[in-house]
Amino acid sequence: MNAEERLPLVANISLLFAEVPYLERFARAAAAGFTAVETWWPWSDPVPPPGGVDTLVAALDDAGLRLAGCNLYGGDLPAGERGIACDPARTEEFAANLDAVVGIARRTGCPVFNGLYGQRRPDVPVAEQDALAVAQLATAARRLGEVGGTVLVEALGRGLNGTYPVTNAQEAVAVVDRVRETAGADSAGFLFDTFHLTTSGDDLPQVIADHVGVIAHVQVADAPGRAQPGTGMVDVPGVVDALWAAGYRGAVAAEYSPTVPTEQTFGWLDETPRLAALTPRA
Numbered sequence: 001m002n003a004e005e006r007l008p009l010v011a012n013i014s015l016l017f018a019e020v021p022y023l024e025r026f027a028r029a030a031a032a033g034f035t036a037v038e039t040w041w042p043w044s045d046p047v048p049p050p051g052g053v054d055t056l057v058a059a060l061d062d063a064g065l066r067l068a069g070c071n072l073y074g075g076d077l078p079a080g081e082r083g084i085a086c087d088p089a090r091t092e093e094f095a096a097n098l099d100a101v102v103g104i105a106r107r108t109g110c111p112v113f114n115g116l117y118g119q120r121r122p123d124v125p126v127a128e129q130d131a132l133a134v135a136q137l138a139t140a141a142r143r144l145g146e147v148g149g150t151v152l153v154e155a156l157g158r159g160l161n162g163t164y165p166v167t168n169a170q171e172a173v174a175v176v177d178r179v180r181e182t183a184g185a186d187s188a189g190f191l192f193d194t195f196h197l198t199t200s201g202d203d204l205p206q207v208i209a210d211h212v213g214v215i216a217h218v219q220v221a222d223a224p225g226r227a228q229p230g231t232g233m234v235d236v237p238g239v240v241d242a243l244w245a246a247g248y249r250g251a252v253a254a255e256y257s258p259t260v261p262t263e264q265t266f267g268w269l270d271e272t273p274r275l276a277a278l279t280p281r282a
Contacts, residue, residue: 001273007244009269009276010068012219012255014040017262023055026063032263033278038069038253046073046097053100057107067108068251069217072140072151073097074116082161083116086133088124094136098143105149112217112251114152114191115140117175120163130165134175138182145187150216153179154191157199157223168200169207176214189216192243193255194234198223204234205242212246221256228256229268237272244274 011017011034017025022042029037037060043052060067073093075081084090101113115137121129140151155172156164166172172190179188192215197204208215220239222232229236240252252275258265269275 003276005274006276007218007240007249007274008036008068008251009034009278010036010038010251010253012039012069012253013037014042015255015257018258019261023059026059026065028262030063030065031281032266033280034065035276036066036068036251038067038251038255040071040077041073041097043073044076046093047100053104053107056104060108067104067110069112069114069253070101070104070110071114071116072101075118080162081119082156082164083118085115085136086118086129086165087121088128088132089121091132091136098140101140102143102147102149105144105147110149112150112152112189112191113140113144114154114217116154116156117164117166119161120165134178134182137175137179137188141179141183141185141188145183145185150187150189151179152189152191152217154193155196155200155202157196158201160196160199169197169202169211173211173214190214191217191219193219193221194236194239195219195221195223195226195256198234204239208239208242208246208248212243212248215243215248215250217250218243218248218252219255220252221254226257227259228254228265229272231259236268237274240272240274 011029013025017028074083153172153175155166158167176188176190220236222229222234
């Protein structure tokens with residue numbers, strides 16, 4: 001199988017290579033054979049600290065890597081927050097973060113940015129939260145579209161993320177449709193995550209058949225447990241084959257929590273020939 005018949009493989013360095021500090025993971029990913037990485041928002045605030053983007057770009061350049069995906073600021077993730085798009089108390093944070101994200105897109109050429117929807121606030125009407133989320137994600141779609149980027153909408157596993165309201169493929173695609181209509185552009189897409197969708201009970205081959213036209217990025221992990229493929233119930237090689245057969249030609253990111261040192265978890269790639277092979281550097 002030649003390179004033209006494979007999907008590009010990406011390492012999520014927020015989860016992979018966590019044996020070493022964050023900035024050391026770029027070199028580890030390159031040494032393992034990756035040519036591209038993705039990351040969750042790397043900083044604790046919506047706006048990077050002085051020099052923060054320079055440091056990120058330098059880490060990519062030094063390792064010879066492309067940035068293939070990045071999250072928008074999602075709030076305090078360790079504390080359980082999962083996005084701020086629907087929260088009317090945080091619109092200034094969203095706007096400031098979007099300015100920074102557009103700058104990162106310009107500097108790196110990063111193509112996709114995950115905009116987590118946010119959890120429900122009990123003191124704000126649901127319709128108001130939904131309208132705000134769509135409006136803010138539409139703004140992100142318009143602005144990122146101008147620099148060649150796409151904003152992603154992700155369903156998070158039901159029961160794992162508090163009151164996060166987008167928990168399956170149908171709900172996520174419905175948000176994408178509203179964002180596209182509001183933005184007047186198609187620079188919004190569905191983030192297909194095997195762990196979250198399986199946790200919510202979605203049939204992965206059926207989701208691909210029904211929604212491949214709006215899938216803009218893919219992340220793979222097994223379920224339950226979110227460990228490397230081959231440790232649970234998800235047929236990752238079958239999913240990748242189904243994506244290819246349905247016409248998907250975007251990236252596939254390894255976004256799992258390794259149960260052993262990261263470099264020892266790549267055996268699953270031997271069973272997944274549709275993904276670009278790792279080519280370790282000397």
